[in-house]
Amino acid sequence: MTTTYPDPKGYYAVLGLLPGADLAAIKTAYRNRAKQVHPDRNPSEAARQEFQAIVEAYRVLKDVVYRAEYHATGVPPLVDDGDDYPATPFACSACGKITVQPRYVIFHQVKSYLVWAKRTREEGIFCRDCADRIAARNSTVSWLLGWWSFPGLILTPIALVRNLFGGTKPKDQNARMLIRQARAFLALDEIDLARALTEQASRFARLSVHSRQIEQLRAETGQGGRRLKNRWALWNGGVFFAQALPLVALPLVLGVGALIALKPWEPPMAARAGISVQAAEIGDIRYVAIEDLKLRQSPVDGAPVLTLLDRFTTVQVVDVTSPEWAQVRTPSGVVGWVTRRALYAGTSALHKQEWCAQNPGSTPEAGEVLIRRATGEHRLLIHNDGRRDAVVKLKTLGGHTVAAYFVPATHHIGVGGLPDGTFRIEFASGSHYSRACGVFTQSMQAALLPFTLTYHQISAARLKAATTIPEIVLVTAPGDPKQPQPLDTDQFARDD
The missing domain is CATH 2.30.30.40 (SH3 Domains)
Structure with a gap:
């Protein structure tokens, strides 16, 4: 929920904001207002006074502890880290309830936009319950939207891990805030709470002024008394484990994906780098x-x-x-x-x-002769009206390949140099032809034309005067009596 606060000094109003605006809005409003009334641009007395009011408002509202004091008491702090303290304890900036163990926490969020990623922060003084909800919300958004760019692949895991461990808790600000919270409870005669908050502040204290104030509070609260359970331990509540589960599952999912892709349980296949082998046994x-x-x-x-x-x-x-x-x-x-x-x-x-697909070689040219084991003076026209490339083989009746030609889809080519003899015509169609294996690696089908082709020896004069050239058609219309007969692809690949 969004909590609004009174604005007795008009700090939010002078920046043009509603009470309770977040830090990002405060910074943006300050930059815009300061540019408009800066003495260098507007030398009037009214502009100078407004500029001073803007600077004073920004000095209080930009600091999380000062802002919390202003929300709690309506009185701005007198001096930095001074001995003054508010009359009432701080409240959670999310739910508005007074919390005995507050923390100033920054949670991180990443959204990706294909080529770049945007990082945002959600910060404030929170109770543990609100901090858990905010951490879960920012982590969920980052999980869903943070991975879809190259910067997001780096920034998203960082944001998720930070949120997993309770967000970022700046030490100096938390020491100041806990010291002032301890003083507020001490003013209310809540000695045990003040003593517990003093000890929590000591874990964040790094500056000498904070160490001095903690020693003073210890002297005022004494020793012993009731101890508070640390509400901010990671294992308190289920949010830590809810955020940790997908982070733990991520490497497992990636590992399973790698196993599926690599398939280490299958025997390795031959590749260009060499052949993997195993010892043979009888009967294998x-x-x-x-x-x-x-x-x-x-x-x-x-x-x-x-x-x-x-x-x-x-x-x-x-x-x-x-x-x-x-x-x-x-x-x-x-x-x-x-x-x-x-x-x-x-x-x-x-x-x-798989080996044939990895060793395709260069794509054959239209009409390229793939195999030639005999030559002659005869010619042939080949029509491929289909949508897939084809390889046409002329074989002897004994099954020996005499010549093979590559005929791309929708091409009509003429070939020559055929010898005398009777040949049966086999062809295969498909895509991604592999020279290394003499087959198509995708969608390969083979067929045998239901007739033979015979060439006789004729004189050079008659050959020169010949005007009729035999033709074969690879794709026939339904119902045509010359429909090709299906052929086993392995049988087609064997040349002899």
Whole structure:
């Protein structure tokens, strides 16, 4: 709640404020009013007197203890840290109730605006209950609005930690305030309360004048008597734990997020920096982790090579009697020996997809020849009216790739240099083509056209006079009898 106070000396009025305005409003009003009536700008006698009144009002209202005295007694302080004291105790500046154990506290708040952050302070002399509510309010605003800029990432944790530990309590102001509060209760013959407040003031006292006043109060209040429970201990009430819980949970949430992102429970995948490997055991399903692994006839470096295994070929371990070698069976049934450090656990599907995505290479040009294993004099037109890029392969009836071309979406290209023979036509479409793997890493689909393409040897004269060039269309209309037949993507990726 907002508490208003009487203004017997007109300090708030001279600044153009309502009684009870906060410190930020007081400072702003003083700067604006002082500029208007400063003697350098307005030499009149009336302006000089108004300027002196503004300075006097600001001297009292800018200081939290002086302002509290003015609110409590209606009388401005006589001298700085003097022996005068108010006739009534200070009240909480939030709820307006007299509090036995007041504190001058500053709470912090941060709001972010994408590229910058605004820090504000809420301060006053508070009772513990009001301080808890104000701390919770400022921390909640900072949690919700403080993180959304780079400065906010730094300022918000600082504000939250300060509020968590009860806000900022300036020592000199709290010593002055508690000494004057002790004097007020002493004037009311509340000796025990005055004595307790004196001891609380001693924890803040740093200046010699405050130490002298505390010793004087101790002499007047004596020793012993009833002790007050410290209302400002952190563990009093649940607000400290309510603010601490999200701060404790934050690193846990970040840690869980990091675990989800890094997935340390999954086996590491092959990357450009190298391949991570594990020892193989009999019966394990493994995949080849290096390019062109030599499958040898026996576990010796110089043994004859049976075949070369491509990276990510899945094999089954048959024997591991040698510490450096493992006997494996390939998908085609060939059994031979490979070095154990070249195998990694599991099948290759997920790891191959991730590796291919990380090693895309440069994007092919329209009509670029990706593979050419034979040449000739024939030509072909390829139409890709779809919205996804495509790779078209001409394969022999035995499944060997003769040529492969890259056809971007909505492109129509002509290719040449095709040899004699009968070819079946396979194509794959998708996005983000990887040269390293010869596949699309996103939304890849493969198909086989339901016809073959045959080229015959003809004379140079007839070839020169030919005006008809064969054409193939990758995207056909629904109901067209020449609809492509679905094809397994792994089968499409295999060239031989």
